[in-house]
Amino acid sequence: MLTGSLLFSVMMAVLAIQTRKMRNAVIYLCAFSLSMSLVYLLYHAPDVALAEAVIGSAISTILYLVALQKYKILTFFYRSEDTEVRDEHYQESRKTPLIKLLEKFSAKQELELQIIHTLDHYPEINEKHPNAFLLEEAEGHTRIYGHPENNLIDALEDFLIKEGFPKASFTIVKVEDTVL
Amino acid sequence: MEIILGLIALLSVVSAGRIVIGPSMWDRLLGFNLLASKLMMMIILLAAIRGESYLLDMVLVYSLLGFVGVIFISWFVQRKGRV
Amino acid sequence: MRETIGIVFMAAGIVFLFFGALGIYRYKNFYARSLVASKIDTVGFLTLLVGVMIHKGISMFSLKVLAILSLGMVINPLVSHYIVRSAYKSGYHVKKDR
Known part of the structure; x- marks a missing residue:
């Protein structure tokens, strides 16, 4: 049991260093300090x-x-046509080239x-979450919805064209408040 | 009783798999919640096997303060990164 | 005799915990998983700690376990509720079952 918890804490420490997202690393560090207290x-x-x-998990x-x-x-809402949101769907959508480009964009x-x-x-999304984007996928075509006062949307369009993402497969829709 | 302790240790490793593979942020928090409650059970069983009742004070303090971290992280995510 | 009844209660708790650990891999939907994590894990916690209390008889040890039990029964569903509330308010919506 001692060996097991030591191995578990080593695994959590490696994961906390390796992950790209900072908020996941905080959760891994929580689990690490839990395991260390058992040790x-x-x-x-x-x-x-x-x-x-007490110190590791709370403070x-x-x-x-x-x-x-x-x-x-940077929040992106992802919506594909009328499919149930399940785990397999989640894993597939993570591997598409557009998501990888978005990760590069947000890192930049x-x-x-x-x-x-x-x-x-x-x-509904614009009402509750201002400054968020919506990705909508239907039949191989991607629509990106955003508010025109958000200055990130122009930068995103320039970035996608510069990185060689095919221009025919996406459109950027700027929705005014008055239209709604 | 040692067998039950070993089984809980095994189940805690199984529920920690949700922390690693969970697709969204909230899945990881859910797995962490399961792991914390299983750790409390493990320490209680350890105290019952050894007959040392001062280990229970640690579980008492942990159950009073351990949930602060999870609630703070979910509050942080809900407010989109502002404390 | 009393210790045997305690062991039986602890084994029942292990069965509940096993189904809880199975459920978080069985369901493919976040809200279904959160149901398993909040309810079945709390029931397993309750059964296992009652087993420990029966095994130890009436003593100071059982009183401390009772205090932990009453705290855990309040706090564990509370934390699960807060996580699911955070997910719903952030706009993570899934299709309803018919």
Whole structure:
């Protein structure tokens, strides 16, 4: 059991270093400190284990997240035509070339990419989440909805054309508030 | 009783798989919640086997303070990265 | 006799926990998984700790386990509710079952 928890903590530490997304690394570090507190307990040091459990899971999480709020988030809602949102769908959509280009774009703009699968249409999303984009896939064609006052949408269009993404397969729709 | 402790250790590794493969952020939080509650059970069983009741104080403190981290992360994600 | 009943309760708790661990891989939808994680895991926690209390009899140890049990039964569903609320408010919507 001691060996198992040591191996588990090593695995979590490697994952926390390897991942690209900062907020996943915070969760991996939480699990790491949980496992380390069990290791201290098995080494007959319950006082150290108590301190590790409290500091590692409560206080250091809050400190990391307060530091991470400097890092803005770029939210893309992903909607494909009337399919149920399931795990396989999630894994497939992660491998498309457009998502990889978006990850490159967000790394260049120093933003963190967050993709949320949804079934809503653009007016509801724009009402609740301003500054978010919506990707809509239907029959091999991609529509990107965004608000025209958001200055990222022009940068995104330039970036997609410059990276050689085929221009026929996507359109960028700028939706005004008055149309809604 | 040692067999039950070993089985819970195995199940905690299984539920930690959700942290690694979970597609979205909230799946990872769910797996972390499962892992934390299984760790509490493991320490209680360890205290019952060894007959050391001071290990239970650690579980008490952990159950009072351990949920702060998960609630703070989900609050952070809901407010789109502002604390 | 009392210790045997305690072991039986703990084994029942292990069965609940096993189904909970199965459920988070069985379902392909986040909201179905969160149901499994909140309900079945809480029931497993309850059964296992009641088993430990029966195994130890009436003592100071059982009183501490009872305090942990009453805290865990409040906090575990609360945290699950907060995670699912965060997912729903962020716009993660799935198709409803008919």
